[in-house]
Amino acid sequence: MLILIIPTTSLTAHADTTPPVPLDTDKYAFKGAGATFPFPLIDQWRVDYNKQYPQITLNYQSVGSGAGINLFTKKTVDFGASDAPMQPDEAKKAPNTLHIPETMGAIVVAYNLPEFPKNGLKLTGQVLADIYMGKITTWNNPALSKLNPGVHFTKNKIVLVHRSDGSGTTFAFTDYLSKVSPEWKGNVGQGKSVHGLQE
Numbered sequence: 480m481l482i483l484i485i486p487t488t489s490l491t492a493h494a495d496t497t498p499p500v501p502l503d504t505d506k507y508a509f510k511g512a513g514a515t516f517p518f519p520l521i522d523q524w525r526v527d528y529n530k531q532y533p534q535i536t537l538n539y540q541s542v543g544s545g546a547g548i549n550l551f552t553k554k555t556v557d558f559g560a561s562d563a564p565m566q567p568d569e570a571k572k573a574p575n576t577l578h579i580p581e582t583m584g585a586i587v588v589a590y591n592l593p594e595f596p597k598n599g600l601k602l603t604g605q606v607l608a609d610i611y612m613g614k615i616t617t618w619n620n621p622a623l624s625k626l627n628p629g630v631h632f633t634k635n636k637i638v639l640v641h642r643s644d645g646s647g648t649t650f651a652f653t654d655y656l657s658k659v660s661p662e663w664k665g666n667v668g669q670g671k672s673v674h675g676l677q678e
Contacts, residue, residue: 501532512540513547513560514647516584521560545645545671551576562647563671586652592618594633601626604659610637611656612663645671 501507511521518541525537542550544561551559552572564578588607590600606622609615615622619632642649650671657664667673 501535503534506534508536508538509558510538510540510556511547511558511560512542512550512556514544514562515541516562516648517560517582520582543642543644544647544650549645563650586648586655592632595630600630604656608656608660608663611639611641612667643672647671649673 518539521539525539528535528537539560540556544563547556547559548561548563548565548569550556552569554573560581562584565573565576570576588602592600602623603626606615606626609622615637617632617634617636619634623632624630650669653663653667653669653673656667657669
């Protein structure tokens with residue numbers, strides 16, 4: 480779930496009331512930053528809102544959840560967007576912040592196996608954790624063969640690609656791996672940016 484982060488002091492109405500319509504004489508420019516995933520949606524909202532209220536301009540930079548929260552807590556932007564909720568230490572830097580669920584998206588693991596052109600390779604959470612911890616390093620590992628009987632895997636090395644910047648997607652993915660693998664939870668853990676991933 481993506482979360483929109485705004486200061487409550489910027490709200491002019493309670494959630495149970497309709498906010499006032501901007502007047503033609505109102506001129507506002509709002510800056511936001513954060514998660515990359517919702518950028519197309521937020522950008523479309525920006526365009527649609529500006530058509531209805533040309534005197535209100537919105538600007539949103541897709542710089543990642545971690546950077547968005549950082550900019551918001553430093554009061555560099557008016558609102559942020561994140562796939563991960565603010566942590567207690569972050570919330571202390573931005574008291575009276577309101578978290579608003581904005582949209583939902585899926586996280587998937589993609590692979591490129593020329594010898595297996597079909598979709599549907601079976602992977603478990605534990606196997607994913609072992610791959611990202613460097614315990615499973617080749618495609619012909621017995622754990623993968625057991626999950627995918629009849630698939631002929633080569634000895635090719637598994638080459639991993641993952642984000643290195645602070646990301647809400649990383650937060651959600653590492654939260655999942657922490658739940659399915661005690662070893663992952665103990666050695667790598669959960670966060671917008673983690674250490675211990677196999678390169």
